[in-house]
Amino acid sequence: MKKKFIITLLITFVCVFSTQAQVKKPTLMVIPADNWCVKNGYMDTFNDQGTIVKVPNYKRALQNSSECYNVITKINTLMSDHSFPLKDLSAVTKSMETNQAMDAVTITKSGSGLSESPLDIIKRNANADIVIELNWSVNTTGPKRSITFSLAAKDAYTDKQVAGCQGTGTPSFSSELPVLLEEAVIGSMDNFTNQLQAHFDDMMENGREVSMEVKVVDNGSGVDLTSEFDGEELTDIIDDWVSDNSVKHRYNLSQGSENFLKFEQIRIALYQANGRPNDTRRWARELVKTLSSKYKIPCRVDIRGLGKAVVMIGEK
Template sequence: MMNTRINIILIALLAIAMPSFGQAKLPKLMVVPSDVWCNEHHCMDTVDIMGIKEMIPNYKKALQENRDLMAVISKINTLMAERGFPLQDLSQTIKSIERINQENSVMRTKTSGAGLAESPVDRLRRTARADIILEVDWGVNVNGPKRSITYNLRGLDAYSNKQVAGAEGTGAPSFSAEVPVLIEEAVQDHMDSFTSLLRQHFDDLLAKGREVVIELQIPDNGQELDFETEYDGKELGELITEWMANNTVEHRFNKSDATENYLLFDQVRIPLYHTNGMAMDAEGFARELRKYLKGAPRNISTKVVNRGLGRCLLIVGEK
C-alpha cells in the first residue's frame, strides 16, 4: 500500500513538472537568404558606413523579385515551428522597419556631431530581436527530367555573428518542380541534429550569458579626462574593469585593448534578459555602464553609440 501511494505521488509530481519543461524558452529565429545567394541574384546594395563602402544584402528586393525565396523561407519556418522554435518573419520585419522613423539617420552627438554606425542589416536584426539568424543558400541541379537541391543552412548567433549550427548537402533527385518541396526533402533528415545544436547553443547562452563587444573612447575635444584619471585612488579604467567584473555573467569578459584614451572589452557575457523579461543587447548593457559613470564621484557624461545588437561604443566625456 505504501509503495502504491509513493508511486501515485511521483506520478502526480511528474504531471505537474512536465508542462514546465515544455515552457522553457527557446531561441527566436529569423530565416534570411545568404549574402552569396543575394549577390548571385543581384540583390546587393553598396552603402557608406562611416566612410567605408560595404556591400549589404537588399532583402526587400530579394523577396519582391524571387518567388522561390518567399516559399523557401516559409517552408523552413514551418519545419522549425514544428520543432517548437519561435520565428520572426523576414517580410513582416522589413515592413516594421519601414514604419520606424529615421531617428538614427539624423541623430548626432551634441559636441562632436558624430553619427550612429548601424548598417541596414544591423537595423533589421535589432527590429526582429532574433537570437539566431538562419542563413539559407541553395542551387537547383538538373539531370534530365529530375531535379535536386544542393543547400547550405547556417545558424548564426545574431549578436556575435558566430556560426553555432550548420547543415549542408544535396537532396535525392526528384521529378518535383517545386523548389520548396525539394528543399524540404533535402533538409528533412538533418533538421533534428540541426535544431539540437541550436538548443545546445541557447542552453549555453542561458548559463553563461550572451557575448557582446563594448568599446569606450575619449573624444579629442581638449578635455583633461582620460582613463588614467583617478577617483578615490583608482584610475577610471580600473573602475570600469571592476564594474565589468561585477556585472557580467560569471565575471566573463576579456579586456583586449587598453590605452589612456581607449578601452576594448570583447567576449563580454551579458544576461539574455533584463529583470522585466525583455531581451538585453549590447546597447542595453552599455546604458547600465553609462549610469555608473554618471554617478558620484565620477559625474561623467557619456554618449552611447549603437553599432548593432552585439557591439556598442561609449564616448566618454561628452554627450
C-alpha cells in the first residue's frame, strides 16, 4: 500500500512538473521610455511629408549612456530570473542597419510618408510579444540616494498597456544605480510578471489583437466594395472571411463604405495550423490569396507596424 502511494505521488509530481514546463511565456524587450529619452537628449527629428516627427534613438542612448545600458541590463536580468524569454535591445540594434532601415521606410511607394516608425522596425526585427518601457530618475537626500521608476508593458502589436508598476525605493548609501533599481523594483516584480503572463495566456486562448483596413484604388477598373461576385457584395465576402478566420469570430467592423472598410479588435491565432508563428501580414495575405484566386480581384497587402494590415483592392 505504501509503495502504491509513493508511485502515485511520483506520477502526480511528474505530471504537475510537465504541465508547468509546457507553460509558454511571452517574449519581452525592454526599452527606455520616451520621457527619459526626451529629458536626456536622445531624440531624432524627421521631416515626414512636411510634418516634423520626433523619435527616440535607442542605439545612441545605449552607446552614450552607461546609466541607460546598466538599468536596462538589470531589468533584463530580473525578467530572466522569472524565466521570461528576452530580446536584448542592444543586440537588436546592432544586428540591423538602423539608419538604412529608417531611410527605406520614410517614403512609401505611393509617397504617403512613414509606413513604419523606427520603433516599429525594431519591434519587427526583435519579434517580441511585449515591449516594456522603463523610466527612472535618481533622488538625492544628503548622502543617501533612491530611485523612482515606472515599468509600462505594452502589447507590441497594439501598443495597449497590459501591465505596469511604479514606485520609489528606500533611500540607501549605495551609489550603484542597478542596485538602487533592483531594491526599488523587486517588491513589485511578482505582481508585474503575473500581469504579463495573464495577458499572454489570454492571447494563447483568444488570439492576438490586430486591425485591418480595406481600401479601393481608383484605377478605372469599376470594382468597389459594393461590386457583386457570385451574388454577394464584396463587403460581405470580406466580412465573412474575417469572421471565419478570427479566433472565436471576435472582431469589429467599425467603418464601411463603397471604398473603405475598417476592421478593429480582430483576434488572430498566435500559431498557424502547421505550428508556424502567425502574424498580421501572414493572416492578411490569406485574404489577398482568396480574393485573387477565387474572384480574380487584383489586390495586395501593405503592413503598418506589426499590428495593422492595409489591403489595397484593385492594385497589385
